[in-house]
Amino acid sequence: MKPKILLTNDDGVTSTGLWAAYDALSEFAEVIVAAPSTQQSAVGRSISIFEPIRVNRITINGNEAYSVGGKPTDSVIIGLYALKIKPDLVVSGVNIGENLSFESVMTSGTVGAALEAANHNYPAVAFSLQVEDQADKFDDPGFYSKNFENAKNVIKTVCKKLLNEGFPEGADVINVNIPSEIKGGYEITRLAEKLFETGVEKRLDPRGKPYFWINGPLYEVAEEGTDVHAVSNGNISITPLTLDCTSYRSMEDMKNNFKL
Template sequence: MSESLSVLLTNDDGIDAVGFRALYEGISEFADVTAVAPADDQSAVGRQLSADVSVREHELGYSVEGTPADCVVAGLESLCPDVDAVVSGCNKGANLGAYVLGRSGTVSAAVEAAFFDVPAIATSLYVPGGGDTPWHEQATEVEDFREATRATTYLLRHALGAGVFEQAEYLNVNAPLAEDSGDPAPIEITTPSTLYEMTAEHDGNGTVTLHDGIWERMRGDDLPDPAGTDRRAVVEGRVSVSPLTAPHTTERHEALDALAETYLDTV
């Protein structure tokens, strides 16, 4: 892409998050970047929208008292309406699997952009748990996000011109932590894993505890996801790129058509 490429950058960890700074610095080397990002952490809010949001100028662009979806709507409709692409991230923590897509604020920002017909990339960093260093103490420096930044900037430079977004509305990118050697990880085109292990337990006293068993299995080196899925790719050290669509498609369904035809005869 040319030097005139313009990008709206948002996230769900907040505008001052280190992963956000990493992408801002990387993309700014070749594009005009405007930050329109939440003022604070908005993780796992999905596509939640607000009626009104407060906006303040920030050294990187705009700080918004709202959700990632708010930021995309405010940005594309008002603050920077003529951008070529939206990038969301880099999230600290992976966004893997089909079941996560609707929950993630990072991914939801890309989905919102897709409804505006603006190409989008959601980028997240896989931070392993269960080691000697607690999860929250990892990935604290811009340099730790270099694998995610490298893949995202490559895709921004080349995917628009290559026609990628003629088939996909957005890309969900998950990158591993950078290796000490500095050697880049390869990119693998993947599909979201369909593994789902949410459980709920009632304690008998009015509380139901919801539990996602997938991360627990991963910490125990139990990875049942088949080859070609996003989770297997990133855990094995590759950058996962899932090309996805956001405007929901519908298909003809003969059984449902038949029910519609007989509806007035039965009610």
């Protein structure tokens, strides 16, 4: 029997990245798509608890999908509990744009969907593709025209290996980042601290009222062994992630400090 995969993303159900992943995965698995109806980048693990979630069954390129009127996490929860999908693996992506470092995995809807699946005890993988032009992240993902062939090969290799061999002990999510041009091989990495140099740009509207854009360039230098360093050198970064955010190194000091 073919393994069953629940496929989702944060760029929306029409994203070319999502359907590139579908093409790759459907070669060896039964793939069910449940993804947000609209672009939901940078929503992290936010969940729709104050409004109803509507789901429509649609057809894209001849393939059936569930269009979920909510967040990436909503799509996972709907897939697991409303549609009763019991996947062997949950795959999120391919995201158009890299998801590297502490700051990105904390805000990424792509990674957030995978973390949500892991929270319900399903193994999950997030795939992201580096873009050469940062403006590509803000265009309509349904019309992103770059070649996904290398990404498809990575998806097939990684998912087959995880399905056959299982997850490494202690890992809840595998975060995979694919360089726009692959120059090397696979590299097991840790998260870098930062991806962007955060800045804020102040502007004035036509009425003279101020408004702000959060912006900032990419970091050009990162420590060896980090995901940012790997991708910047053309390697495919594979980072095991855990749901447990506890700082175990701090616990002994905290116990000593709070002896009341």
